[in-house]
Amino acid sequence: MIDLKDLRETPDKYRKGAADKNVRVDIDAILDFDLRHRAAQQEFERLRAEQNAASQSIGKLKDPEEKKLAVARVGTLKASVKDAEERARQLETDLQALLLLVPQPADLDVPVGRDASENVVVSKWGEPKKFNFKTQNHIELAQKLKIVDFEAGVKLGGSRSYMLLGAGAELHMAVIRLALDIMVRENGFTQVTVPVLVREEAMQGTGFFPTGREQAYHVSEDNLFLTGTAEVGLTAMHAGQTLEESQLPLRYVAVSTCFRREAGTYGKDTAGLYRVHLFDKVEQVVIARNDIEESKLWHRKMLGFAETLLQRLELPYRIIQCCTGDIGVKNASMLDIETWMPSRFDGKDPATGYGETHSASRLYEFQSRRLNLRYKGADGKVRYCHTLNNTVVASPRILIPIIENYQNEDGSVTVPEALRGYMGGRETIS
RNA sequence: GGAGAGGUGGCGGAGUGGCUGAACGCGCCGGUUUCGAAAACCGGUUAACCGCAAGGUUACGGGAGUUCGAAUCUCCCCCUCUCCGCCA
Numbered sequence: 001m002i003d004l005k006d007l008r009e010t011p012d013k014y015r016k017g018a019a020d021k022n023v024r025v026d027i028d029a030i031l032d033f034d035l036r037h038r039a040a041q042q043e044f045e046r047l048r049a050e051q052n053a054a055s056q057s058i059g060k061l062k063d064p065e066e067k068k069l070a071v072a073r074v075g076t077l078k079a080s081v082k083d084a085e086e087r088a089r090q091l092e093t094d095l096q097a098l099l100l101l102v103p104q105p106a107d108l109d110v111p112v113g114r115d116a117s118e119n120v121v122v123s124k125w126g127e128p129k130k131f132n133f134k135t136q137n138h139i140e141l142a143q144k145l146k147i148v149d150f151e152a153g154v155k156l157g158g159s160r161s162y163m164l165l166g167a168g169a170e171l172h173m174a175v176i177r178l179a180l181d182i183m184v185r186e187n188g189f190t191q192v193t194v195p196v197l198v199r200e201e202a203m204q205g206t207g208f209f210p211t212g213r214e215q216a217y218h219v220s221e222d223n224l225f226l227t228g229t230a231e232v233g234l235t236a237m238h239a240g241q242t243l244e245e246s247q248l249p250l251r252y253v254a255v256s257t258c259f260r261r262e263a264g265t266y267g268k269d270t271a272g273l274y275r276v277h278l279f280d281k282v283e284q285v286v287i288a289r290n291d292i293e294e295s296k297l298w299h300r301k302m303l304g305f306a307e308t309l310l311q312r313l314e315l316p317y318r319i320i321q322c323c324t325g326d327i328g329v330k331n332a333s334m335l336d337i338e339t340w341m342p343s344r345f346d347g348k349d350p351a352t353g354y355g356e357t358h359s360a361s362r363l364y365e366f367q368s369r370r371l372n373l374r375y376k377g378a379d380g381k382v383r384y385c386h387t388l389n390n391t392v393v394a395s396p397r398i399l400i401p402i403i404e405n406y407q408n409e410d411g412s413v414t415v416p417e418a419l420r421g422y423m424g425g426r427e428t429i430s
Numbered sequence: 431g432g433a434g435a436g437g438u439g440g441c442g443g444a445g446u447g448g449c450u451g452a453a454c455g456c457g458c459c460g461g462u463u464u465c466g467a468a469a470a471c472c473g474g475u476u477a478a479c480c481g482c483a484a485g486g487u488u489a490c491g492g493g494a495g496u497u498c499g500a501a502u503c504u505c506c507c508c509c510u511c512u513c514c515g516c517c518a
Contacts, residue, residue: 071498072498
């Protein structure tokens with residue numbers, strides 16, 4: 001949610017912000033609704049004041065005849081008050097609905113671009129390994145090693161379903177535990193468990209609704225939604241509260257199962273572990289003071305925590321600054337991490353070999369406004385918090401680069417050193 | 431799933447149709463007192479929105495309704511608690 005006052009004062013900022021993000025919103029219509037809403041509001045308030053005054057005087061009247069007359073007089077006022085109220089309320093509802101669609105304008109340091117093709121590579125870490133034998137993709141490797149059963153998954157859960165077994169499931173838990181240890185033990189984040197079944201307000205408050213509603217599973221029986229990330233729980237946890245500045249920044253991390261309908265992706269990445277309906281993810285969220293520089297600092301730090309994990313796993317990756325057309329309505333800025341997945345590499349252009357594994361978002365007040373998440377500053381003023389989030393690790397997607405980069409000629413997979421401690425010291429999967 | 435109780439300001443807790451945006455207590459802020467503090471005493475202390483201002487409107491879990499007028503009456507929803515049943 002953007003600030004209506006700010007939109008009123010600097011509409012061009014939001015016109016450009018939406019255009020840059022390829023989002024169509026009619027800012028002029030919003031301004032017009034706003035104008036009409038305020039006029040209607042004032043009209044209603046004037047009439048209501050009149051009615052209130054008249055009603056109050058009735059209470060003081062003693063003479064029953066006089067009272068009767070006064071009641072009748074106010075009775076006629078009632079209808080016009082109700083009318084004016086209805087008009088003002090309707091305008092407000094329309095205005096709010098439109099306002100929810102206005103994207104957060106991208107930050108100035110975000111390159112303008114149409115879509116993912118115009119994203120910018122910021123940095124690279126590690127060199128993709130050269131194999132001196134014919135490599136296999138993670139699907140072939142995993143099936144031969146019997147660490148993933150796709151058929152069973154589909155039989156039970158339909159398309160984009162899978163079952164990890166044996167060392168596959170162990171590997172999955174190992175990366176999650178490594179991710180949690182990095183965040184909790186090494187970086188002081190507080191681990192939290194979150195509800196993955198939430199009310200509509202939590203989805204709207206975190207900005208996943210109304211745009212993107214079709215991506216969430218809806219449990220209609222209870223009118224609850226399955227979350228696609230722990231970001232929802234971690235960010236909405238303090239909704240409606242006024243925190244103390246001294247509590248900030250809040251640093252939370254959670255593992256949760258994530259549910260995504262993947263509507264509109266038919267035919268994309270249909271095979272394997274890349275795009276699935278259900279996965280587990282360790283997510284980091286920071287709720288910070290209302291300070292742009294501080295937000296930027298945390299953004300880089302949070303990116304760094306994810307890099308730490310990939311470096312421990314010795315997986316080559318690159319960092320992408322997403323362009324305006326690819327950062328979604330919520331974000332002021334978004335940086336993705338793409339990890340080297342040998343099976344995606346076309347043999348010529350190295351850029352083809354990287355697949356997205358992480359996404360770090362900086363949202364400023366966008367979610368806080370929707371969630372009414374504020375804090376009282378040292379100066380006594382109440383402000384909206386800034387929120388940020390980033391993946392620490394999402395599995396099984398991360399198993400793709402692990403299995404593929406660590407494969408051996410005989411089809412076995414070496415367990416990354418950083419994970420061995422979580423797998424009883426196991427060194428290879430064969 | 432069945433039965434019942436309840437949701438009021440930062441907290442506790444009054445309030446069953448107009449004089450209640452809300453008694454009283456606690457807390458908090460300012461002052462008096464004090465070398466300083468505590469105690470005591472005095473004063474202040476809800477928020478959002480519209481408006482240059484004066485002022486006005488709204489809000490007692492949320493929504494709808496009754497009424498000239500609702501924290502107070504009616505209906506629906508949400509949430510919390512207690513008991514019974516069932517259950518990991």
